[in-house]
Amino acid sequence: MxxxxxxxxxxxxxxxxxxxxxxxxxxxxxxxxxxxxxxxxxxxxxxxxxxxxxxxxxxxxxxxxxxxxxxxxxxxxxxxxxxxxxxxxxxxxxxxxxxxxxxxxxxxxxxxxxxxxxxxxxxxxxxxxxxxxxxxxxxxxxxxxxxxxxxxxxxxxxxxxxxxxxxxxxxxxxTGRGELPGRARLTEWRWNNNLVLPTDRLTLQGITPAAARDLAAGGDGGFDWIEGGPYDGTREASGFMLKAYEEGLHRPEFGVFALVRREDGRAIGGIGFHGVPDEEGRTEIGYDLTEPARGHGYATEAVRALSDWALARDDVHTLFATIERDNIPSHSVVTRAGFRKTGEDEEGLVYELGR
The missing domain is CATH 1.20.120.450 (dinb family like domain)
Incomplete structure (x- = not known):
């Protein structure tokens, strides 16, 4: 990009x-x-x-x-x-x-x-x-x-x-200056800069639709990735986010975030939500890391940060993650982040974290 x-x-x-x-x-x-x-x-x-x-x-x-x-x-x-x-x-x-x-x-x-x-x-x-x-x-x-x-x-x-x-x-x-067919004219408006959540070693940087489009098309989204990045999951999530944006369903705070190391400003993975909270305040999270970044606790750190931010909101009551059965490292990530196993489905084991 x-x-x-x-x-x-x-x-x-x-x-x-x-x-x-x-x-x-x-x-x-x-x-x-x-x-x-x-x-x-x-x-x-x-x-x-x-x-x-x-x-x-x-x-x-x-x-x-x-x-x-x-x-x-x-x-x-x-x-x-x-x-x-x-x-x-x-x-x-x-x-x-x-x-x-x-x-x-x-x-x-x-x-x-x-x-x-x-x-x-x-x-x-x-x-x-x-x-x-x-x-x-x-x-x-x-x-x-x-x-x-x-x-x-x-x-x-x-x-x-x-x-x-x-x-x-x-x-x-x-910007409240005109009309579009099928949309009520705006009397109040604001733009929306991307959300960034800091941790000790990372920043979780909200991905804009411009960056999501580039990532989904095979680009870098404007980030400086370490070797092996971005991982397939980040590209796929960016594609889903872009589709939600084009359909008018995207809420930026419940989108996709790039995981960027504070020490060198390089992106190592992605994390985000599968959608906005439902009527019961439930929403699913997912994440991935490039292979060289695994085994250093980055995923756990990111999951904790995103979970803390989400559960502090009034519209979020429960987070859940679905982990493939043979993905042992990811089971450990969500467990260390405080999630507990609550069931399973055809996609894998389901973990939840509530207030």
Whole structure:
């Protein structure tokens, strides 16, 4: 999977500037952006603020809040200067994304209080696309970005939104700016960065639909795998997750996670849920490791972390795992993680862990 982020930020910003430049001679302070209380001038400045804010948080590795600073425009700055500011702030975010380490994460409040470099890039692109649309609408200008750009944002920070053939219209619907046949218009919306669960030696990193598509197709999903990875089970689980996403059934927190070693940032396996909890609060988990990573307790550590997180939720009461009869190491993993054998079926022995 090719590195994603910096090029897309620059592409979005270039499209924004190209769309708005024909109206630089108008007074943007006197025209409201479409659907907003802000003027077109305020909205354009907000784009620049978002871009530099994301760049600062990612580059500085902010942990508990936004980097405390503000930007201002010099007195007398015209609309051409404002567009140049957007270009400059976009260049800084693109540079921050390109130079950030693969495992870099920094503060963002929604929904899990952090984002990785792809997340910050996707949020920056989303702000540019959405607010350029708002400004263009207020000024009576035509604007529609490349469909692939909208799709790439949807598959990274809108995993809860069922895709449709029209990616731009889906993006507008997902951000409360448009309608799609068969779907009620949104009055509230948020994007959804991936969930990451830390353990002593690992991080369990939620796989996005973009990564799942690449893994299911034989790619690396954007992870740096050790020899032998990803294992077949991770690819298969990614395929199931992708199908759920395409059918509008995917809930990101009950998806698939890559197991990444903290010591070197390399992926060693996968873990996740077979689906969302049923009406009784039951859901099944599964996991695998690449062969070189086995025998070091990583699977037990991951199962414990995922189980603790899940059972702390109100909607989960029981976890279960079905283990093939001859898979002795996996029986040991779930037993060490606190599961107890409760039965068997044609697929193997069933283990459960409740609150």
């Amino acid at each position: 090719h590195s994603w982020g910096g090029d897309q930020v620059e592409e979005a910003v270039a499209g924004c500037v190209a769309a708005l430049r024909p109206a630089v001679d108008r007074d943007w302070t006197e025209v409201k952006a479409s659907g907003l209380e802000w003027s077109c001038h305020e909205t354009a400045f907000h784009i620049a603020e978002d871009l530099i804010g994301y760049a600062a948080n990612l580059a500085g590795g902010a942990k508990d809040g936004y980097v405390p600073f503000e930007i201002t425009l010099d007195e007398g700055t015209d609309n051409t200067g404002l567009l140049h500011l957007i270009e400059s702030m976009g260049a800084l975010l693109a540079a921050a994304v390109r130079t950030a380490p693969r495992e870099a994460r920094a503060f963002h409040p929604y929904p899990f209080r952090s984002a990785n470099r792809e997340g910050f890039a996707a949020m920056g692109v989303a702000e540019v696309l959405a607010h350029t649309y708002d400004i263009a609408g207020g000024l009576g200008l035509e604007y529609e970005p490349p469909a692939a750009l909208a799709e790439s944002v949807l598959t990274r920070i809108f995993p809860h939104v069922q895709p449709s053939p029209d990616h731009w219209r889906t993006f507008l619907w997902a």
